[in-house]
Amino acid sequence: MHTIEGGVTAAKGFLASGIASGIKKRKKDLALVVSLQECTFAGSFTTNLVKAAPVLWDQKLVAESKTVKGIVINSGNANACTGKQGMEDTKTMASLTALALGKSFGSESILVCSTGVIGVPLPMDTVTKGIGLCAKELKEGKEAASLAAEAICTTDTFSKEIAVEVAIGDTMVHIGGMAKGSGMIHPNMATMLSFITTDAVIEKSVLQQLLGNTVVDSYNMISVDGDTSTNDTVLVLANGMSQCPSLVPGGPYWDDFTQAFDYVHTYLAKAIVRDGEGAGKFIEVQVNGARDKKTAQTLARSVVKSNLVKAAFFGSDANWGRILCAMGYSGASFDPACVTLSFASAKGSLVVVKEGQPIVFDEKLAKTILLEKEVQVFANVGEGSGSGTAWGCDLSYEYVRINGDYRS
Amino acid sequence: MHTIEGGVTAAKGFLASGIASGIKKRKKDLALVVSLQECTFAGSFTTNLVKAAPVLWDQKLVAESKTVKGIVINSGNANACTGKQGMEDTKTMASLTALALGKSFGSESILVCSTGVIGVPLPMDTVTKGIGLCAKELKEGKEAASLAAEAICTTDTFSKEIAVEVAIGDTMVHIGGMAKGSGMIHPNMATMLSFITTDAVIEKSVLQQLLGNTVVDSYNMISVDGDTSTNDTVLVLANGMSQCPSLVPGGPYWDDFTQAFDYVHTYLAKAIVRDGEGAGKFIEVQVNGARDKKTAQTLARSVVKSNLVKAAFFGSDANWGRILCAMGYSGASFDPACVTLSFASAKGSLVVVKEGQPIVFDEKLAKTILLEKEVQVFANVGEGSGSGTAWGCDLSYEYVRINGDYRS
Incomplete structure (x- = not known):
């Protein structure tokens, strides 16, 4: 296993984009991460009883959908404590994104994340226009990943990306990720927002179990201010496009893969703390x-x-x-x-x-x-x-x- | 029940003093609260697994002694995380105080409290001289109470005192108290330092049970910084000198007394928060x-x-x-x-x-x-x-x- 340049587009077949849609005054605030092929996926979410609408949406998808196509993420507004309207807006974000990607996808193939201020309804006119524009910007390559990593930030002072390459038999498999902090950080079972993509071949149930183990030693071991957020979410997409041997617990390549997987999550967790609000140490x-x-x-x-x-x-x-x-x-x-x-x-x-x-x-x-x-x-x-x-x-x-x- | 001027000397037969012994550079740092008659007493202590030596000493007295004579308190040094020497120093403080009060008292009749920096041994030469001087200053009256209230402070910006008078049948009973904050405040089962004196007639076991109930709604409901201290202590002394009817749960005057008792504790708990470190609101x-x-x-x-x-x-x-x-x-x-x-x-x-x-x-x-x-x-x-x-x-x-x- 070794690190390589890049982020969420380091794995084969993943596209990303990030734009300034107008939710924030000037900065980038909307990102897409999309796979060319359908992905198995896993999610880990806040234990806060008050869960933002997109967290509830993603939990439903983890429970009910077999595969997903991508993730839409906005910063500048957490869509938390926003009542019934909040859930409607999340569904709209998913269906608008699905529509922009092609008519064959339903809204239940799109995961949604929001981060920012709590208790303010999303400006849906802005978001609607933004999703259309953001979908047109989808690209492969590390520049596209960087734009997405920038767009998910709130009070972060730098964007957080990582990518690694690991040999699974004769095949090189890639794992890339991005995350954002940097206040309301005291994860319990999951954290802030962290997105990992991989071209590994791995079943949904296996991926979910692996993620569950990983968060215990990575995100759950960091704290900026002791406040467990309403929006904490870690999502992992695996599109299998490396065509490596299927990864199963106890299999010949399991330890190699999990070591790389843990490394990526721990790196991002530590990056969040390094960029903790006001942190000097x-x-x-x-x-x-x-x-x-x-x-x-x-x-x-x-x-x-x-x-x-x-x-x-x-x-x-x-x-x-x-x-x-x-x-x-x-x-x-x-x-x-x-x-x-x-x-x-x-x-x-x-x-x-x-x-x-x-x-x-x-x-x-x-x-x-x-x-x-x-x-x-x-x-x-x-x-x-x-x-x-x-x-x-x-x-x-x-x-x-x-x-x-x-x-x- | 109504409030009156004064603090720990408001109840009949209680003396107090507070001096600058030299533990701190300039400010008052040593206090005594002593009763003319032996007192029943009760204590409530930090739930922190790391307990300062004086906390361990006071817990032993609550478990084993029937009555006590008084309390010696120093500020500027918590005598916490000070190893075996810490416990020796606490015992020395108790025995020096007992000696200064008269030859008939043993060290197990003196409660000890310390507050201030953790992990530094007490300057026992200074403390020894100080206890002798402090005992000579013991007086009745509200000025003496104020000197003691001042001497127990650390980063507090004002001293915290309260006194009330409550009619128990035909007898006026008094409850007075003082407390200090103002950081490492997130009590759990007891708090920082708070000292209550009363001339009520009340058995030790009844007093202990009453205190246990009171801390749940007073000290345990305040927080300055979420840190539960190693030294949190609430002590109550009752010398019975009002000669009021004995107070028992369910008895005719129980509600009057407990209302006054709760009022005093809640007042001091709120005063600690008002003076929380750096607090503006x-x-x-x-x-x-x-x-x-x-x-x-x-x-x-x-x-x-x-x-x-x-x-x-x-x-x-x-x-x-x-x-x-x-x-x-x-x-x-x-x-x-x-x-x-x-x-x-x-x-x-x-x-x-x-x-x-x-x-x-x-x-x-x-x-x-x-x-x-x-x-x-x-x-x-x-x-x-x-x-x-x-x-x-x-x-x-x-x-x-x-x-x-x-x-x-």
Whole structure:
């Protein structure tokens, strides 16, 4: 497996486009991802009880449709908390897209995603015109993928793309993806918006199960602000156009494929955190020695979610007590008297607590380590062999500024 | 029941003092609350698995001691995550205080609380001298109570005191209290530090049960930053010196007393939120129409805890979608299609969602309402008769500034 240039069009037979339709004032806000052949597909969605209309639509398709043709995505408006009109508008987006792609497709072959402000009806005149224009722009190639990746962004400061190539027997298979953040990020079972395309040959039920396993270690292990969105969606399309051997769990190429698949999802999840609203630092928290993996993941997640830990990182302050405090209220079981804690970055590493006892450390070295843009926290709880890693960012003035006036 | 001037010395037979011992650079940092007669007592403590040494000490006393004589409290250092030395230092604080009060008391008659930075050993030379000096300053009267209330503060911008008088039969009974916030506030089962004294006659087991019920509706319903501290403690001392009829559940004066008792705790809990780190706004979220009280409280708490809701209030932005979103991920059950939401303040009120449908509202009026310092959110989920109220504050630049460099 190796990375290649590109995004959602890296896999054979996928087209994309992204345009400024007018939902936002100036920026790109509408994207299409379409496959030349019908795709098996999988989806993972927010656990928020309040689900946006497009989430409900996509869940229905995952349950009822065998294949899909593509995805239409708008940014600038989440179409969430928009009542009955919201569901009507989602259906209209699907049927308009199907119509633009050719008369043989029904609306149930188009997945729909929306992201942006909650509680405002979609401007459907604008969206209707936009879908027609966007369909005319559909192209192969990495430029088209980049336009789509740009069009799905909201407060993101950079677009997030990845593509890899992996040999499945004698066939090269491609997996490409794009995602958007960057606030209301505390995924639970799925996340924000992430779209993966592949030309692998894989059955729908197998793909769905694989995605379910992947989100646990990727999107579900990141947090920007602890708010689980109403629109979190991960969609995977597989059109089989590489004509590789069919991928089945336990089969000869399964591990190669899943490794590449996991890599793509984890890359995008981490990219979302790197671009967290107002984020100046990328924080990785690795918990080892827990009684099991779930315990380690719960502990790691609690640390990256803590406002006080995040604010301390903003100030490059080695306030490790807040880390132990956040582990303590996580609900996971461990013995504080056995914990060893250390900080690390490109500038070195430093043990601050050893088996529950605070260590007198060099504050200047601590500051030097923590002033880096990427910082790691290692916590060993000394109980077993469970490990888990979570990714987060600092809490900055900029986060407050962005979110104090998001709608304006 | 009516409020009177004063704090922890309002009840008969309670003395207090507060001094600057030198744990902090300049400010007051050591306080004593002592009763002339032995007290029945009750405590409620943090659910954080990482518990500060004084929390462990006080829990032992609640389990094993029948009565206590008083409380010693230091600010500027939490004595949390301080290993074995931390517990030794707590015991020393208790025994030094007992010694200063007279030879007939053992260390197990003194409760201990600490608040401040985590993970730094207490400067015991300074604390030892301080306890001797503080004991000499013990006095009756509201000035002494105010000095103690000041000495327990950390980043608090004002000290928090309350006193009430309630007639129990022919006897006037007094309840007084003080508390400190103002960061790492997301109590679960107890909170930060809060100290209540009363001259009521009440058995230890009855007092403990009453306190358990009270924290559910007061401290457990506030949030500043979602971080449950390692030191959260509520302590109640009752010395019986009013010689009122003994208070028992279901007895003739029980409702009068519990009403006053709840009032004092809720007042202090709300005061902590009003003085939340960096807080510019006080936010009350009232959920009605839930299937039961617990559901309503879970929904209300999730809203005041959301960073995105808090940041929207900072910007006086009527971004109600974030409120519905936070209710949605709370884990509590409700039907989003039945929710009615409104904002209110001294400047008026405004319905923004009616039975799940967004209402077009006057943005200027919304801004006028939300620019007030005290704002209310009403959510009716239209299912039953369960109600719950939570209190929180906005998320400001100032919160980030305070916590980006707390240790310096």
